[in-house]
Amino acid sequence: MSPLILTNARIVTRDEVVLGTVEVEHGRIVSVDRGNTSLPGAQDLDGDYLIPGLIELHTDNMEKSFTPRPGVRWPSIPAAVAHDVQVVGAGITTVFDALAVGDVMQSSSRVTQLKDMAETVAKAKKQGLLRADHYLHMRCEMSFETVVDLFTPFAENPLVRLVSLMDHAPGQRQFTNIDKYREYYQGKYHFSDAKMDAFIESHMKTSEIYSAKHRTTIVDMCRAHGLPMASHDDATVAHVDEASSDGVSISEFPTTEEAAKAARDKGLHVLMGAPNMVRGQSHSGNISARELAAQGAMDILSSDYFPGSILQGVFTMHQNIQGISLPKAVAAATINPADAAGMTDRGEIKPGKRADLVRVRLSEDMPVVREVWGAGARVY
Known part of the structure; x- marks a missing residue:
């Protein structure tokens, strides 16, 4: 060359x-x-x-390529390549493809295509079909009955570089405001009011039954295999204390200023969504990424659900928040995620x-x- x-x-x-x-x-x-x-x-x-090159630690964009519309399943390799092109076109050169291990719905396409998506990334990477450098981020939904069984085969997968501990049940974390939970999932699944009420009750029950014990099991597995962990949607100091005790190194999308500052005090990297930064607000009604950045309470940007947002988020930080230089803003999508992921060769x-x-x-x-x-x- x-x-x-x-x-x-x-x-x-x-x-x-x-x-x-x-x-x-x-x-x-x-x-x-x-x-x-x-x-x-x-x-x-x-x-x-x-x-x-931007380093993306949490994007679920690939799932959209595999299922571009409800009930539509796209061929695997073309789906992965299409996702890769979109990622690289957004300036992302290292990407942790976030795959849902469990979901809020038992019959979710996320669950049924989990194995295929992971195997496709490995196959496409081996064949040199991908332009970005791809790894896997396993998003473990603790309230899902079979999450441990789903996660176990991935514990020794060399592409797995991050495991997040999630619980999307209403009444806590991302959805402290149950009305926001209702708005999000009723809009997503088009439930009637009666069906939505039953859905809320069912999800709260499965969280109560499974979340704590599943978290303990998966944390132990991650420790045994040396897998970095992220907590998801921390809302309280107690959530952060639990994460720190578990050995978590990244707090993803904390929902309150209190939790974000507690995470920084504990030495955790705080990751916020670039869409939140660009829009100036959270779609769930939680803390603004701009507010946290202005207070020095976040250090990583993630494109989350829209790859193009991360670069725009970087320049939004620099242009709209006093005291944030362009190098500091760029570091939020390069140096800082590299440090958090232990990637010393890039960023x-x-x-x-x-x-x-x-x-x-x-x-x-x-x-x-x-x-x-x-x-x-x-x-x-």
Whole structure:
């Protein structure tokens, strides 16, 4: 592979933005220099930003590619490739595909296609069909009766890099406000009022029966296999204390300022949704990501359900929150998730790091991905 030289770029490093040149050899960054170069073969980026490839720890976008409409099951490899193209087009070069292990519905397509999605990612990755670097994030729904049985085969899967502990039952965590729970699931499943009432009662009951014991079992399995864990939708200090006691390292989408600050105090990484950051509010009526960022109570952005939101979320942070520099905002989707996931080879434009790079141009203050390189090879 011939060297890649990118010049006349506004390079976003850990600490500053510099106009300069990046040189890449054998998939690694070998130099980052101020000023432009006239070396043969250098590509002029016309003053566009050059940022590290985005690192996504939690996206359920792949599920949408496998089931693009209710009752429609798309062929597996094309579905995975379509998801991958969307991810890379959003500037994401490392992605943890979040797969639901259990759900709020027994007959959910998430449950029936879990094994196929995981096997497809492994197969497509092995065959070199994917442009981004894909790993698995197992989202374990503790209130689901068979969640332990579903999770067990994944405990030794080398692609599994994160396990989240979730309970979406109404009356707590994400859905402290039961009216919000009703609005979300009644809209999603088109239940009648009577059926929705029964659904709420059933979900609260299964949570009471299963959640605590399933959490204990899965935490023990993760510890035994050295799998990093994330808590999900922490709402109280007690939730954070439990997570810290379990050995959790990431607090995903805390729903209150109290929980987010407690998580930071305990040394947990706090991950918030980029859609929340872009919109300025949570769709569930919980704490605003902008508020937490302004208070220094979050450090990771995730695109969650919409891949294109993460880059926009980065620039929203920088443009709308006083005191947040562009390098600090970019770190929320690069350096910080890399640190949280234990990926020391990427997340920063620095000699020796993996050459995952994204060229970004602003159009009326909106970031647009122009080109993407993965390990020094152009992938978009």
